[in-house]
Amino acid sequence: MSKVMPMKEAVQRYVIDGDFLFIGGYICRTPFAAVHEIIRQKKRDLTITRSNAADDFDMMIGAGVVKRFIGTFLSLGLYGLGRCYRRSIEKEIPHKIELEEYTNLSLPMMLMAGSMGMPFVPVKDMAGSDLLNVKSFMGEDKYKVIDSPFDGSPTVLVPALNPDVAIIHVQQADEMGNAQIWGIGGDCKVGANAAKKVIVSCERIVSREVIGKDPSRTIVPDFKVAAVVEEPFGAHPGYTPGFYDVDFSFGSLYQQASNTVEGFEEFLNEWVFDVEDRTAYVGHYIERFGYPTFKNLEAAFDFGYPVSYAY
Amino acid sequence: MSKVMPMKEAVQRYVIDGDFLFIGGYICRTPFAAVHEIIRQKKRDLTITRSNAADDFDMMIGAGVVKRFIGTFLSLGLYGLGRCYRRSIEKEIPHKIELEEYTNLSLPMMLMAGSMGMPFVPVKDMAGSDLLNVKSFMGEDKYKVIDSPFDGSPTVLVPALNPDVAIIHVQQADEMGNAQIWGIGGDCKVGANAAKKVIVSCERIVSREVIGKDPSRTIVPDFKVAAVVEEPFGAHPGYTPGFYDVDFSFGSLYQQASNTVEGFEEFLNEWVFDVEDRTAYVGHYIERFGYPTFKNLEAAFDFGYPVSYAY
């Protein structure tokens, strides 16, 4: 009954063309191995969502797998604007994605509402901004303004989101999918729990007994999980607290490459299409940049204290 | 700038007659030392709230400090109905409290809404029940039913709650109030964060550095906290995971005592009025039941694994 499988199989079985995907991460725990596999399998017409999107979303847009984006923000951070994102919106390369825009308050709240079975949720932002004046594929259901039945004040309501699939990368999970994290959470917990099913990518698979030693760390229960994939270094060039650091040099590499369509395609060939899976990717990384560079990303040793749940 | 003080001072300074209090706990981490101090100081006209109330709420009602109760449930669990609660409602002893009733879904959602600055929140329960037909001091603002502006379906909205003070008992906190728990959460996180200020009672005060070794365990940030009280054994006869077990015998003692008004008053004298503080209470407990009984409540040694947040 184990749900453990290779990423190739997880993406083949559980990501269908046209699906609505939540993809977690916030530089912290970006499920990059899954993103590469989605591109490798040339999925089409996906709707993708996350608050504060970055290089992974830019790459999917450039690779042409995305039809729609429910977002709040997309940039390469330190490296400036998302090149593929700009080319899509400004020049329709490879095509113009459709865009529904919210904020880092309203979108997490919509996912939280989805995770909790709430049909909609009131938010106090967006009022007075042009975000209320632009509507795309969600049309009139992007939001509603009502007079509060309690005090009559104008109140913005945003709808719950329930993605078909959520993909998150976590520190550890058991083979049934109980997934644990520590450190920056972004919108992973609400996004994963809002989805109809979850693909859990993890640094290490642990026993159910290890999960049970610290159940307060679990953010997704096994019954929501369709597949568990052990992908050490799976968030690279993002980071995973306690495992490895952000790879700033690689971020720069992507920036340079994605400046042009040709460069972007060469990058995809080298790091996605010409490697079969994450293991081959790591092998190529070490071959290209040397083991010391790879080893240098490894997290320092700085463990905290254990706790007891006993009585 | 430390906020550490004795419970006596915390309750004197921060619990005002007429206040609206959230009191956390779920057998797990009941802030009993604070409850006793509130009774000892003979506070009046309090409105109290929590989902699934138990012996502590029953005791406050019996002691006459409560005017109103926003609740979902009150019982002594294993020991049956709350005796003081019944006497209050059925026989107006010491007086009849006013009661606004919700459920273990809607009340936590109202506290969550309060904690998140949402004016109200939609809930899918209560429809079709008599809970919608009884309204007390919240009047027409107990709930509203609207036709969803998204799909027209009837939707129950319940209002946010923002207590004046929240009182919670946690495993550990630093002297500024950053409070950490593990194990059963009940509605502590939402209730504490919904309040205008928080009194944190804890098993141990730890350094800010210890908090920083595992920041994902923090449920309340220091800026919301008015007072930090170190109260080992502070949840007794409830329990604190990793520290001590539920005291079933003491639960039975309270049940027996509270069967009659006289018994209840003797109980209060012995365990509340005749002891000056929690230290004296624990001393009396050991004197009365013996050190082995006390020691026997101590949690087994069963620690988990440490984690690292390093990069």
Next chain:
Amino acid sequence: MHTHPDDYIKPELMACCGAREITDGNIVIVGTGFPTMSANIAKYTNAPNATLMQESGVYDARPVRPALSVGDPCLNPGAAMIGGLVDVMGMFLQSGWVDVGFLSGSQVDKFGNINTTVIGDYEKPTSRLPGSGGANPIGSLAKKILIIALHDKRRLSERVDFITTPGYIDGPGSREKRGLPAGTGPGVIITNKAVLRFDDDTKEAYLATYHPDSSVDEVVSLTPWDLKVSDDVHETEPPREEELRVVREILDPFGMIKIYEGRGYV
């Protein structure tokens, strides 16, 4: 073929009746007592992949003794996930993931409505009961509700004094009209005398099986409404040997279930 020892007590039989209502893979929200026992019997027999949660915030606990409350300390060590009420009641229950919920009540009526609030008038009650707690949302939102009740004319009633938790309310269409989710509602009432099920058309509880020491006549006479009897009414299957072994050797070695005999479950 199953072996059926005859030294069982009624709470054991009732727990087994509950267990048989659970399907493999079900997600079950439980309180204490029978429900937990039932769900755990199911895990060891017909539904090895069922998982349990408690409203206090616990998912898939591994208690080493029967939990005495939904906040019992034994639910903490070894659980798969622990959060709070908003996680279990909101993120799991309200979002539609819970298959089975167990409820009991001081009054249960023919439409499966449950009263745990007051006996008598709400403002001037004869007896003030605990209130809803998690009962109302579980009864509103879990896909199948199993109701545990004592079988007499006080506990069962034509109409409860107060609907704490809606069953089929006033009958067919009532839940839908109030906006309760499709495909939810009471599935069975397990009493100390019989198993009642709900008629698809009338939404009224009818007699499906009577327990071995009872009879159709006794059950009908103890029921305060005009109880319909199934065409294929028969005796309830007694506890199987393997079910009893699970109860007595694994789940409840100290026989705590016996306290329910003292509460009238005989």
Next chain:
Amino acid sequence: MHTHPDDYIKPELMACCGAREITDGNIVIVGTGFPTMSANIAKYTNAPNATLMQESGVYDARPVRPALSVGDPCLNPGAAMIGGLVDVMGMFLQSGWVDVGFLSGSQVDKFGNINTTVIGDYEKPTSRLPGSGGANPIGSLAKKILIIALHDKRRLSERVDFITTPGYIDGPGSREKRGLPAGTGPGVIITNKAVLRFDDDTKEAYLATYHPDSSVDEVVSLTPWDLKVSDDVHETEPPREEELRVVREILDPFGMIKIYEGRGYV
């Protein structure tokens, strides 16, 4: 009396201007770069009890180097609390606990409206920018907004192409009319030439102080609207010795702040 060394660079001055806007005990939501630098300078000088949070879920981080993003790994070890977006943006910001927020934008107009969405038409933009991210809720809900901008006629404008984050929108009463919380709104625009504040009556930004190498005339000429000048306009106080020491010795020993010179902050 303060000593003012004259070897500072403009981003250092701007960071100090930000720091001086923070009051002791303030709760400050920050992104990266200047804002974090400002808030940290304040913590070491005029506001030792100010605390910082990042929208990604971090409260009171203790990074050992300047964070390069709100999700930077250095924000994890040592923080007082780490949750997610719903905690910081919902539980702290939307619930009204945040005193100060820092924002920057590709366009900022005279009412303090900020555009980080598009230059040109929304449907056919000249330049597609990142979008709101946390900017809109911070600008809507923090009690005081400090805006960082480059001072030229492209970055400052009479009216932004797209209001990503509302300032005073169309002027007095606009925020209140849209339902934004009372007592919120832009407090100051800190540019590489000057500090602008907002008139209580007109809600328009006016010149409060010009930086040491600039002048009233230069600032007015670089501003695309008819910039009002304060009666007591004067030179901005340069960085104090102790402020610079905090920046150079404690917060940013590797001088990462210099990259802002390359981005035009001169």
